[in-house]
Amino acid sequence: MLIRSIILSRSRKHQSLANFFAGSAFASPENANSSIVKLAEEGYVASYLVNSCGLSAADANSASKKVHFDDIDKPNTVLNFLEKQGFSKTEIAELVRKKPKLLLANHEKFLLPKIEFFLQLAGFTKEDALTTLSKHPHFLACSVKHRLAPVFNYAKDVIGTVKAQALLRHGSWAFNIDPNDRLIPNVEYLRELGVPINCIELALFHCGNIFSQEPIKFREVVEEVKQMGIDPTKTMFIMAIEARSGKSTLELWDKCYQVYSKWGWSKDDIYMAFRKHPHCMLLSEKKISETLDFLVNMLGRDPCSVAHFPTIIMYNLEKRIIPRCSVVHLLSLKGLVKKDWSLTSVLAPAERVFMERYVTKYTKQVPQIYDIYQGKKLESVVGH
Known part of the structure; x- marks a missing residue:
């Protein structure tokens, strides 16, 4: 009642603004009143989402644009239902944040059957079911009869019950x-x-x-x-x-093809790289260009040679490629490793292996090697 009173009070105050805008050349009275009503509704809903559902102010503001109500009876009923089912306050907040329209759902016809599916057909424990639903609330919008049950039963036949349950936990x-x-x-x-x-x-x-x-x-x-x-x-x-x-994926594939072509890769090079690591055709133009620019223009590598090892392009440039290559490039300049060192042998190993093989091993011969690996002295290494 307190929230309702505050909103009604604010609405009365905003009515004078509506009258002001009604005489403006920029808005009709209908549009002005409509905007203010919407503003009042969003403020009312946002307050409810914060005070009753536990959302942060930012999340409540975002969620209030997706759900509208001027009466809290229905949302309160849904919240009470979720609490009785055993959802924690944190889980309820997560549910509402991701799917605010759930507050207006028919809990007996819409929500309860999904929970019963997890408990009875999927064989989840109560805790596991509630945790999964709070992480993946889109399941609450799926039909048990036409989606959840038939897909789960089919998955059981193909990959077994345990992995079918894992599919649900994964939000497949x-x-x-x-x-x-x-x-x-x-x-x-x-x-x-x-x-x-x-x-x-x-x-x-x-x-x-x-x-x-x-x-x-x-x-x-x-x-x-x-x-x-x-x-x-x-x-x-x-x-x-x-x-x-998919259309968007194919468009990205075509853009990647064009970028690789600009770097001198032939059709055979591109298709070879795709066969070895298909996701090399799902990268941004910036990612491809920046990586090849470093490998080609800073390290002097043949761009087409990278096509034989497309996994290289998938690595993080700033956190993996530049620091590792800078270290080994310096070691090669000092004659401590061979000059034709392999990119894959440097970039593929786990962090611990790389450190033992190229950093810790040479700290006495190259005291600054750790700083170079940390990115503090790159300018003194690459390009030489």
Whole structure:
């Protein structure tokens, strides 16, 4: 009641502003009143989200633009329901932050069936179910009959119950796909081709969106990838399908192709790199250009040689490529390592291995080597 009184009071004060704007050449009375009503609603909702749901002011302000109500009876009913189900205050805040429209849902018809699905059909513990739903509230918007249950049952048959449960915990995109028209036909096509279960698991867990394509289109993409010479039994096959699926992804692929071409890569170079690491065709122009600029113009490497080891381009330039290459380049100038050192042998090893092999080992001969690795003296190394 206190919040309602405050909002009503503010609305009365803003009415004079509405009258002022009504006479303005820039707004009609209807538009002015509409804007103020909307402002009052958002302020009312935001206050409720902070005081009753535990959201921060910034999150409440953002969420208030996605849900509108002028009566707290329905939201209160939903909050009480969530509390009785066992959701913690932190979990409720997370749910509301991600899906504020849940506050207006019919808890018996809309929310309860999803919770019962996790407990009864999926076999989750109560704690596990609530934790999963708070992390992935989009499940609360999925139909149990048409999405959650059929996808889960199919996943159990393909990868087993434990991993099917893990798909839910992971928030897999697969549960957003129509199972009968798209997901199942597309997965079955991969199985017919001999794609191993571990690769199908990879797709379901990390790039389930590839199965959202119409089966005809999906088969075209798969055939295209096969024609590129990528082995269907390897994980790269799934990664390649992902890189060739979807309009936005294909547009990015084309841009990457153009960038690599500008750096002198031939079509064969680009396709070879794609076969070795498909995600090299899903990078930004800036990432590709900055990495090749350092490797070519600062280290003097042949740009086409990098195509043989496309994984190199995937590494972080500032945190991995520059500091590591700077250290080894200096060591080569001092004759401590061979001048034709391999980029992969320097960039691929784990941090501990690199430190032992190239930093700790040479601290006596090159006292400043640690500072160079930390990025404090790069200008004295590269370019020489």
